[in-house]
Amino acid sequence: MANDIYAVVGHPISHSKSPRIHSLFAEQTGEAVEYTAIQAPLDGFESTVTTFFSQGGRGLNVTVPFKEQAWRMAARRTWRAEKAGAANTLYLDSEGVLTADNTDGAGLVRDLRHNHQLPLAGQRILVLGAGGAVRGVLGPLLAERPAAVVIANRTAAKAQALADLFAADRADTELTGCGFDGPDSAFDLIINGTSASLQGDVPPIAPAVVGPDTTVYDMMYAPTLTAFNRWALEAGAARALDGFGMLIEQAAESFQAWRGVRPDTAPVMAALRDTVG
Ligand code: ATR
Numbered sequence: 001m002a003n004d005i006y007a008v009v010g011h012p013i014s015h016s017k018s019p020r021i022h023s024l025f026a027e028q029t030g031e032a033v034e035y036t037a038i039q040a041p042l043d044g045f046e047s048t049v050t051t052f053f054s055q056g057g058r059g060l061n062v063t064v065p066f067k068e069q070a071w072r073m074a075a076r077r078t079w080r081a082e083k084a085g086a087a088n089t090l091y092l093d094s095e096g097v098l099t100a101d102n103t104d105g106a107g108l109v110r111d112l113r114h115n116h117q118l119p120l121a122g123q124r125i126l127v128l129g130a131g132g133a134v135r136g137v138l139g140p141l142l143a144e145r146p147a148a149v150v151i152a153n154r155t156a157a158k159a160q161a162l163a164d165l166f167a168a169d170r171a172d173t174e175l176t177g178c179g180f181d182g183p184d185s186a187f188d189l190i191i192n193g194t195s196a197s198l199q200g201d202v203p204p205i206a207p208a209v210v211g212p213d214t215t216v217y218d219m220m221y222a223p224t225l226t227a228f229n230r231w232a233l234e235a236g237a238a239r240a241l242d243g244f245g246m247l248i249e250q251a252a253e254s255f256q257a258w259r260g261v262r263p264d265t266a267p268v269m270a271a272l273r274d275t276v277g
Contacts (some may be wrong), residue, residue, distance in 0.1 A: 003034035006057065006258065009048060010063035013039040017272065018061050021251045024271060025263040033259070045069050049090065053098070059091040059258040061251075067132065069126050074100030078221075083139040083169065086132050089254045101257050104133075105140030107250030108191075108219070113144075115245045115265075118189065118215060120144035126187040127151045129194035130177065131217055137193070138166050148181055150203065154194070155171040174204040180204050186211030190237075192218045194230045202231045210235040219243040244273065 003268050008018040014037070022035035040048035045066045054058060061072040067086035071077065074087060076099040081087045087100035112118045123146045127134055130153035142149065149170070153159035159177030166175060184206050195205055197220045208215070215231040221244040225233075229240035256262045 002031060002161055003032045003245045004058040006033055006061075007052065007057065008035075008061040008063060009038045009045070009052075011038050011039055011179060013031060013037045013063070016063065016179060017247065017275075018063075018251060020272065020275075021268060022255060024268045025252065025255045028267065028273045029255075029259070029261050029263055031259050031261060033255075040066065043140040046073050049073065049098075049212070053092060059089070059254070062088050067136075071100050071102075074098045076100070078102070079247070080105055080139050083166070084112045084136040086136055086215045088136075088250065089257055091258055101254070102136055103136035103250040103253035104246070104259065106253045107248075108217075109140045109144060111209070111241075111243075111245035112189075112217065115249070115269075116215075116239075116241060120189075121147055122147050122245065123188040124148045125150070126190045126205075126209055127206075128180075128190065128192045128205065129153055129196075130155070130162045131193070131195065133168045133195070134161060134193035137164075137191075137219075138162065139169055141191075142169050142173055144168060145171055146173050149176075150181055150187075151175075151177040152180050152203075153177070154180060154203070156182075157209075171252060172277045181206075183209045185209070186214055188214065190214060190232065192216065192226075195224045196261055197222075197228050200227045202227050207235040210237045212236055213238050215239045215241065217241045217243070219246060221247060228261055245269065248272070 025031035036265040071085040078101045081100045081102040084102040093099045151159040156179035163177035214237045218226045221242040
């Protein structure tokens with residue numbers, strides 16, 4: 001029997017780890033999955049998606065710079081995609097309708113809670129950044145019912161707008177948005193969702209946000225310590241984690257959405273950790 005075809009779409013796409021990750025998932029679970037990478041033209045994302053599904057493709061991951069377009073073109077969205085305003089996963093549902101999901105937040109939560117055994121309920125969390133990456137994870141993060149989430153951003157108004165957008169999803173969490181000069185006391189967990197690390201920059205926040213029990217999590221991943229994680233360890237953080245586990249877990253969430261089977265991510269992480277970069 002022929003394999004079902006899946007792919008990741010982006011521009012550029014050659015750096016993507018997704019084909020390797022999903023091939024390992026398929027091998028491990030015995031699912032008949034073939035997973036490739038497609039570079040869509042910058043002005044041709046929608047036609048690439050339409051062609052893929054009309055030729056029998058079963059599911060797509062979507063990456064930079066097409067996540068918002070994927071969200072817009074889907075006729076149906078999961079709750080977590082709806083709030084995220086961006087989609088990293090597309091498939092046709094049982095009625096053949098193009099459906100968008102966003103597995104980034106679930107991947108982050110799974111990495112924190114399951115892989116790193118970090119509690120989130122009742123915790124005080126500082127989130128740095130207010131762009132697409134942060135918006136993509138806030139829904140699942142708030143669903144864990146932390147005591148407080150402070151969103152701090154270079155442009156304070158964007159952090160406040162995000163806090164307003166998620167006000168209805170916060171249950172009993174105290175949710176606020178501010179500039180980098182706002183937070184001045186220690187948090188249990190600090191998540192860096194800015195793209196500052198890409199330029200080797202560290203957001204200018206007070207070192208007082210880092211206490212001896214603070215864990216920091218840089219959503220970026222790199223073979224060496226990120227600039228933010230180095231700063232946090234120097235400021236006295238207990239632990240510094242990067243986004244490698246989130247990368248693998250968001251892929252596992254997509255695989256599960258498509259196939260109804262959850263891969264065991266631990267051996268895949270062990271196989272790929274040394275190859276990131
Ligand atoms: P992404 O999809 O990675 O979230 P984005 O939507 O462009 O990309 O958002 C980038 C985020 O990183 C924003 O929060 C941005 O701050 P502004 O909203 O003020 O632009 C933040 N950012 C980018 N470069 C930064 C830097 N050098 N220092 C601090 N924050 C930075």
